[in-house]
Amino acid sequence: MPKTARKRKTPITNIPSASTSSCKPESTRAVIRRFHVLLKRQAQLKKLVVHDLAQRTELANVEGEIEELGLENYQKMSAIGQRSDRGGGSEKILIRWLKDKEMHKTERKLKLLEVGALKPDNYDDCSTWIEATPMDLNSRHPSILEQDFLLLDEEMNREKWDLISLSLVLNFVPEPPDRGRMLRLSNIFLVEDGHLFVALPLPCLANSRYLDFDLFTSLMTFLGFTELQRRWRKDGKMVYYLFQKKTDVKTPSRERLVVPERFTKKITLRQGNRNNFSILL
Numbered sequence: 287m288p289k290t291a292r293k294r295k296t297p298i299t300n301i302p303s304a305s306t307s308s309c310k311p312e313s314t315r316a317v318i319r320r321f322h323v324l325l326k327r328q329a330q331l332k333k334l335v336v337h338d339l340a341q342r343t344e345l346a347n348v349e350g351e352i353e354e355l356g357l358e359n360y361q362k363m364s365a366i367g368q369r370s371d372r373g374g375g376s377e378k379i380l381i382r383w384l385k386d387k388e389m390h391k392t393e394r395k396l397k398l399l400e401v402g403a404l405k406p407d408n409y410d411d412c413s414t415w416i417e418a419t420p421m422d423l424n425s426r427h428p429s430i431l432e433q434d435f436l437l438l439d440e441e442m443n444r445e446k447w448d449l450i451s452l453s454l455v456l457n458f459v460p461e462p463p464d465r466g467r468m469l470r471l472s473n474i475f476l477v478e479d480g481h482l483f484v485a486l487p488l489p490c491l492a493n494s495r496y497l498d499f500d501l502f503t504s505l506m507t508f509l510g511f512t513e514l515q516r517r518w519r520k521d522g523k524m525v526y527y528l529f530q531k532k533t534d535v536k537t538p539s540r541e542r543l544v545v546p547e548r549f550t551k552k553i554t555l556r557q558g559n560r561n562n563f564s565i566l567l
């Protein structure tokens with residue numbers, strides 16, 4: 287049967303350029319959204335393009351726009367969104383949860399890997415009990431390690447970290463299997479009983495065609511995480527989680543487990559006007 291042409295979603299237009307960008311929440315959000323749309327389209331086209339001229343041209347245009355918009359501008363907009371006059375960064379929530387568990391009373395400092403760090407000093411106020419390593423694909427400060435988390439050496443980082451933060455990072459990663467790998471690696475890199483903090487835009491779970499709260503929780507359980515905390519509001523923008531790595535002693539090797547199909551394939555959970563966010567293993 288011939289495929290019917292699918293209606294393309296209207297791209298978000300009128301994006302302020304790096305030089306003229308305003309700091310209004312609507313314009314910072316527009317830049318952030320547009321950047322995500324472009325990264326996703328770039329990943330899709332890279333998988334498709336072989337000889338097709340139209341797709342090659344579109345890829346060149348997309349990459350041109352990514353360059354023009356710039357990761358740095360995107361990060362600047364994200365950092366503005368993180369400022370305390372906009373409600374502050376999500377690190378406050380993680381710190382609150384850790385303090386509630388009295389983890390600030392530890393005898394040794396907790397080693398935290400902060401993936402997707404826009405600022406070097408998010409955890410400076412906790413320096414007596416947290417030793418933070420901020421890391422980003424594109425470092426904006428000499429104290430932020432420039433590194434792709436997905437390319438970290440597995441053996442060198444195995445059980446190295448007490449805490450890992452993935453705040454607004456999974457939704458930045460364009461490919462669903464890479465998001466899954468990020469969570470898998472986080473489990474490998476954490477010490478037993480270590481904690482993973484995840485922050486996502488609420489629509490990733492509340493309004494996705496392929497992912498909801500239950501599926502996310504069961505995927506995390508499959509990976510070896512126990513959910514300790516979850517925070518979101520119906521009219522809010524974000525959802526925050528705190529997970530703990532718990533190795534099930536009855537399951538000797540997680541790596542040998544057969545991954546259920548619901549975690550490897552996109553399955554439509556909800557119909558209607560939804561987004562396509564998913565995480566695949």
Ligand SMILES: C[S@@+](CC[C@H](N)C(=O)[O-])C[C@H]1O[C@@H](n2cnc3c(N)ncnc32)[C@H](O)[C@@H]1O
Pocket residue numbers: 361364368375376401402403404421422423424433434435436453454455458459485
């Ligand atoms: C929206 S910003 C998040 C900023 C901050 N963590 C927050 O909660 O507001 C996403 C950041 O994640 C970084 N990032 C995405 N994928 C990454 C990866 N594989 N390794 C390291 N950093 C990554 C991007 O470069 C970007 O600076």
